[in-house]
Amino acid sequence: MEKHVLSKSTYMLGCQCTKRLYLHKFKSDLRNPADENQQAIFDAGTRVGEIARQLFPMGTDASPVDKFNYQESVLKTQELIANGIKVIYEACFQFDGVLCAIDILVKKKGKWYAYEVKGSTEVKNYHIEDAALQYFVITNSGLKLEDISIVYLNNKYVRQGDLDIQQLFSTESVLNRITIKQEAVVKKIKELKKIITEKKEPVIKVGLHCSDPFDCDFSNHCWKDIPTENSVMLLYKKDKIYFLEKEIYSFEEIPEDYKLDKRSSKKIDKLKDTEITINKEQIGNFLSKIAAPF
Ligand code: SF4
Numbered sequence: 001m002e003k004h005v006l007s008k009s010t011y012m013l014g015c016q017c018t019k020r021l022y023l024h025k026f027k028s029d030l031r032n033p034a035d036e037n038q039q040a041i042f043d044a045g046t047r048v049g050e051i052a053r054q055l056f057p058m059g060t061d062a063s064p065v066d067k068f069n070y071q072e073s074v075l076k077t078q079e080l081i082a083n084g085i086k087v088i089y090e091a092c093f094q095f096d097g098v099l100c101a102i103d104i105l106v107k108k109k110g111k112w113y114a115y116e117v118k119g120s121t122e123v124k125n126y127h128i129e130d131a132a133l134q135y136f137v138i139t140n141s142g143l144k145l146e147d148i149s150i151v152y153l154n155n156k157y158v159r160q161g162d163l164d165i166q167q168l169f170s171t172e173s174v175l176n177r178i179t180i181k182q183e184a185v186v187k188k189i190k191e192l193k194k195i196i197t198e199k200k201e202p203v204i205k206v207g208l209h210c211s212d213p214f215d216c217d218f219s220n221h222c223w224k225d226i227p228t229e230n231s232v233m234l235l236y237k238k239d240k241i242y243f244l245e246k247e248i249y250s251f252e253e254i255p256e257d258y259k260l261d262k263r264s265s266k267k268i269d270k271l272k273d274t275e276i277t278i279n280k281e282q283i284g285n286f287l288s289k290i291a292a293p294f
Contacts, residue, residue, distance in 0.1 A: 001071040004099035014192040019204040030221040052117040055164045059087030090092040095140040111146035121155040125219040126213040132178040136185045207244045
């Protein structure tokens with residue numbers, strides 16, 4: 001089996017920003033230094049995934065022995081399905097050069113159900129993008145799915161005594177929300193594969209997408225020439241979007257005739273006040289250190 005061109009994670013990078021995918025693939029030396037917080041979030045997510053397996057116990061793990069050889073995992077998944085295994089963890093599929101795994105795959109009354117576990121307390125928009133790709137790859141690989149759901153943490157659960165796994169998680173079918181996205185998935189895959197094969201850096205301006213849905217790990221590189229003082233990033237969303245679009249990055253560059261949202265004006269006034277207060281304080285400190293000449 002040939003190695004994949006895109007995985008679920010690189011597809012998701014490309015959905016956030018095509019330049020991020022390009023940099024990840026071809027200029028990884030420009031990545032921000034490793035962030036311990038991000039690693040901690042990632043580790044917590046992995047732990048949640050492991051606990052959620054108890055919802056469907058006694059499954060077989062299809063993860064590859066060599067973590068870089070996912071094709072081994074695809075073959076193992078096919079074998080497990082053929083051998084009548086009814087619960088598979090990390091089931092892996094590949095279709096048309098796109099690889100993805102699903103946390104838990106379960107066969108009930110002859111029908112397959114897919115579950116993707118998230119460490120959040122609700123279903124978020126990017127979970128839908130993610131599940132739409134999984135559904136596309138799994139079903140086009142030849143496995144019919146009866147349903148696909150997101151399993152997430154139930155924030156109403158209060159532990160009393162032993163951990164109740166059924167109460168700890170909520171499960172929500174997203175089938176209706178992802179089937180309507182299948183055409184968009186095909187288009188996106190085509191666009192992202194083109195970036196990888198042509199190796200041409202997309203021209204993308206910085207913007208709100210740099211931290212939505214995740215903080216981009218190439219932000220130091222892309223934002224290096226953007227002023228951080230008096231930044232328009234501090235303003236109300238509507239203004240922020242407008243200014244970033246126009247490549248206006250600091251308060252000083254805001255055109256005089258632009259009508260700011262009231263919330264942004266307040267923010268700027270507040271910051272100016274703070275500056276004055278700080279300056280007064282600093283002047284006071286400075287004067288107190290000067291010995292009186294008389
Ligand atoms: S910092 Fe922003 S523009 Fe640069 S790669 Fe990341 S998301 Fe794209």
